[in-house]
Amino acid sequence: MSNVTAPAQTGVVGKFSNYLDERTSISGAVKEFGRKVFPDHWSFLLGEVALYSFVIILLTGSFLTFFFQASMTPVNYEGSYVPLKGIEMSAAMASTLDISFDIRGGLLMRQIHHWAALLFVASIGLHMLRVFFTGAFRKPRELNWSIGFVLFVLAMAEGFTGYSLPDDLLSGNGLRIIDGMVLGLPVVGTWITFLLFGGEFPGSDIVGRLYSLHILLLPAFVLIFIVLHLMFVIIHKHTQYPGPGKTEENVVGFPILPVYAAKAGGFFFLVFGVVALIGATVTINPIWNYGPYDPSPVSAGTQPDWYIGFADGALRLVPPHLETYWFGYTWSWNIIIPVLLLVVFLAAAFAYPFVEAWVTGDKREHHLLDRPRNAPVRTAIGAAGVTFYAVLWAAASSDLIATHFKVTMEGVINTLQILLIVGPIIAFVVTKRIALALQKKDREILLHGFETGRIVRLPGGEFTEVHQQLDAYDRWQLVSYNDNAPIMLRPNPQGKITGGMRMRASLSRFFFEDRIAPVTQEEYKQALEHAHH
Numbered sequence: 001m002s003n004v005t006a007p008a009q010t011g012v013v014g015k016f017s018n019y020l021d022e023r024t025s026i027s028g029a030v031k032e033f034g035r036k037v038f039p040d041h042w043s044f045l046l047g048e049v050a051l052y053s054f055v056i057i058l059l060t061g062s063f064l065t066f067f068f069q070a071s072m073t074p075v076n077y078e079g080s081y082v083p084l085k086g087i088e089m090s091a092a093m094a095s096t097l098d099i100s101f102d103i104r105g106g107l108l109m110r111q112i113h114h115w116a117a118l119l120f121v122a123s124i125g126l127h128m129l130r131v132f133f134t135g136a137f138r139k140p141r142e143l144n145w146s147i148g149f150v151l152f153v154l155a156m157a158e159g160f161t162g163y164s165l166p167d168d169l170l171s172g173n174g175l176r177i178i179d180g181m182v183l184g185l186p187v188v189g190t191w192i193t194f195l196l197f198g199g200e201f202p203g204s205d206i207v208g209r210l211y212s213l214h215i216l217l218l219p220a221f222v223l224i225f226i227v228l229h230l231m232f233v234i235i236h237k238h239t240q241y242p243g244p245g246k247t248e249e250n251v252v253g254f255p256i257l258p259v260y261a262a263k264a265g266g267f268f269f270l271v272f273g274v275v276a277l278i279g280a281t282v283t284i285n286p287i288w289n290y291g292p293y294d295p296s297p298v299s300a301g302t303q304p305d306w307y308i309g310f311a312d313g314a315l316r317l318v319p320p321h322l323e324t325y326w327f328g329y330t331w332s333w334n335i336i337i338p339v340l341l342l343v344v345f346l347a348a349a350f351a352y353p354f355v356e357a358w359v360t361g362d363k364r365e366h367h368l369l370d371r372p373r374n375a376p377v378r379t380a381i382g383a384a385g386v387t388f389y390a391v392l393w394a395a396a397s398s399d400l401i402a403t404h405f406k407v408t409m410e411g412v413i414n415t416l417q418i419l420l421i422v423g424p425i426i427a428f429v430v431t432k433r434i435a436l437a438l439q440k441k442d443r444e445i446l447l448h449g450f451e452t453g454r455i456v457r458l459p460g461g462e463f464t465e466v467h468q469q470l471d472a473y474d475r476w477q478l479v480s481y482n483d484n485a486p487i488m489l490r491p492n493p494q495g496k497i498t499g500g501m502r503m504r505a506s507l508s509r510f511f512f513e514d515r516i517a518p519v520t521q522e523e524y525k526q527a528l529e530h531a532h533h
């Protein structure tokens, strides 16, 4: 520790910072943190959008808690929305109507809260895709992928519990589906829903319980995990796209203080402004049009919020009446299969970084991102996953697709069932081919330059097109990537080849058999010599 005091600062800000520093020694940490460099790329804004929408959600959500009543006690609505006057509904719904019509600024807060929630999950989803397609999850960031993944699941849980709070028709329909799904779980299902709903659906407890989850437990976990997530971003340093001067060992960008902090601060207000504008002008969840929950209509044309669509779609695509009666219990495969499908899909996304690390056997640290084309199989797997998700998502609107386009419901469902299996396969094959073709193109450009369209006649009479070589700046991006080749199956020190080793070798072949080898120094030199002749 040093006893030398910093030169006394004048001015209010200076004096205040001296006061703070003398009592906390915080200046060292601020200096250290402020010098951190953050690279610049639009796709790195997605994580920031997620962060800022969470702040907006916290602010508006706190406002809503002042007025919302998490109670299912029946009341007769007496607020100022005339068409519902005198109608029986829960205190939760009545208070949400009050927030919308009788509390100053209430509707705006509700709408901003809801729009920010949609943006929150959307930005997380896109952020996750950015991290996936660029290979940012590779060592040392696998753990941060796992933390992020927990955030993704927590965000969906937050959204679902929030959506259920107003206790209107849409809330009830959503909860009814959850009730049905839990009931369909063998052996334990009935007991779990009784526990959850405090008796038979809908009971009188669920809104209160969801409320504790929504405003206390889940946000606390989200907050803890976001802090952990960002700590890891700082510890690992941010990745960067390949480009001039960028290597696995450095980070090229702006220091956090003052440049990045100013940019990020400005960006927060931009995000807040856009969400506030949408919240102020575009209606969302007008519960007064739906009324209180009523189980009688066959289809209310209701839709969950977008991020729950894939789960709803999975339920719709499974053939109905798939049931067996075993050991005195009904096994509802039409529920168990979609639930398993979703669990496996999410588990696969969670585990992907670890599987890829095992297949490649790559123990190096990676701070340079992959261009998606340079990892064709990963990119293709991502495209297959996105297609699978998209088909499930479309299935959540199967009834609306049928009524909108005047086609039969069975036709829509059957088409989507086929697409769910065939779509990802086609997406995989096509994406992999495109990625390999792009790699070939890069190779060609690197070795032979661009075609200029300028034809010259050589002294011998021969016509030839002049090619323009890349400058060093552009070349950097094309050559700076790591390549993987299939691993060879070699006996272990005991002289054995185990089943695990075989599986790893065949997965490695699946990943890297079709590959365009990067241009070697030798090839490049030859190409240059050739060009000079």
Ligand code: HEM
Pocket (backbone or CB within 6 Å): 043, 044, 045, 046, 047, 048, 050, 051, 054, 124, 127, 128, 131, 136, 137, 141, 144, 145, 146, 147, 148, 149, 150, 151, 152, 155, 226, 229, 233, 237, 238, 239, 240
């Ligand atoms: C509440 C949700 C989340 C927030 C607020 C958040 C925020 C951030 C921020 C601000 C960054 C740095 C800037 C950037 O690269 O965009 C970042 C990086 C990262 N995030 Fe997230 N994130 C969230 C969810 C996720 C999810 C769902 C995943 C993956 C499953 C994930 C994985 C990562 C990884 C691996 C990095 C490091 C990327 C790199 O250095 O290139 N995050 N996150």
Ligand code: HEM
Pocket (backbone or CB within 6 Å): 054, 057, 058, 060, 061, 062, 064, 065, 068, 096, 099, 110, 113, 114, 117, 120, 155, 158, 159, 161, 162, 163, 164, 165, 166, 214, 215, 219, 222, 284, 285
């Ligand atoms: C990531 C976190 C969150 C998400 C995704 C989320 C999402 C939602 C959604 C979609 C609704 C239904 C809104 C509507 O009526 O149209 C809702 C309601 C509500 N949320 Fe949140 N929320 C989150 C965090 C919070 C937090 C932290 C609080 C409190 C501090 C909060 C307080 C409330 C309250 C009181 C309601 C009921 C009032 C109403 O429905 O208008 N929320 N939330």
